[in-house]
Amino acid sequence: MNYADIKKVDVANGPGVRVSLFVSGCTHRCEECFNPETWDFSYGAPFGAAEVEKILSLLSPDHIRGLSLLGGEPFEPENQGAVLELVTQVREKLPEKTIWCYSGYRFEELAAGSVGDHSRKLLEGIDVLVDGPFVLSKKDLGLRFRGSSNQRIIQVSPSLETGEIHLAGEYM
Numbered sequence: 001m002n003y004a005d006i007k008k009v010d011v012a013n014g015p016g017v018r019v020s021l022f023v024s025g026c027t028h029r030c031e032e033c034f035n036p037e038t039w040d041f042s043y044g045a046p047f048g049a050a051e052v053e054k055i056l057s058l059l060s061p062d063h064i065r066g067l068s069l070l071g072g073e074p075f076e077p078e079n080q081g082a083v084l085e086l087v088t089q090v091r092e093k094l095p096e097k098t099i100w101c102y103s104g105y106r107f108e109e110l111a112a113g114s115v116g117d118h119s120r121k122l123l124e125g126i127d128v129l130v131d132g133p134f135v136l137s138k139k140d141l142g143l144r145f146r147g148s149s150n151q152r153i154i155q156v157s158p159s160l161e162t163g164e165i166h167l168a169g170e171y172m
Contacts, residue, residue, distance in 0.1 A: 001023060001024070001025070002043060003022060003047040004035070004038045004072060005044070006021055006054065007019065010068060016065030017063055017064055018064065019064060019067050020069075021074075022035065022038060023047070023073070023074050024041055024072045025038070025079055026039045026071050031134075031136045034147070038071050055067065055086065059094050060094070065097065066097040066127075067097060069083060069100070069126070070101075070102045073104055074103060075119055084118050084121060084125065087122060100126065102130045103129060103132075104132065105131065107123075128154065128155060128168055129156050130145060130154075132148075132152060152165065
């Protein structure tokens with residue numbers, strides 16, 4: 001997997017001060033995407049063990065609330081293995097940190113495991129999923145942590161447990 005950027009201070013993509021990883025590669029190609037350069041799977045630099053260690057180090061301070069995964073598309077089948085490894089490391093070494101993920105895929109597809117080999121396992125490792133593609137006709141600058149009104153901010157664990165979508169109401 002390649003990545004486009006690692007932001008050590010991000011306050012736009014989840015609550016509090018966060019570290020954000022922007023992965024490369026996306027097949028959704030949403031109209032007026034804010035990051036179209038990340039559609040290309042070869043954009044940026046290779047993501048490996050050194051980048052995982054860098055992210056873990058950046059997440060360590062108490063004032064950092066968590067990790068946000070964006071793109072590109074973290075749930076693209078080609079990206080799932082590397083993203084899952086990062087999520088696993090964060091869960092093991094920094095379990096108090098929250099993990100948010102932005103995906104053009106819908107929760108239902110990911111929970112069913114129908115997107116690549118690791119979509120369900122990766123979904124189980126994150127706290128909050130902002131799902132659905134960006135839709136230009138539903139763009140709303142007044143929304144918090146999402147770009148269009150079709151996107152949902154989902155609490156993953158209770159949604160997986162009950163089989164019903166639990167929206168993260170405090171962020172809506």
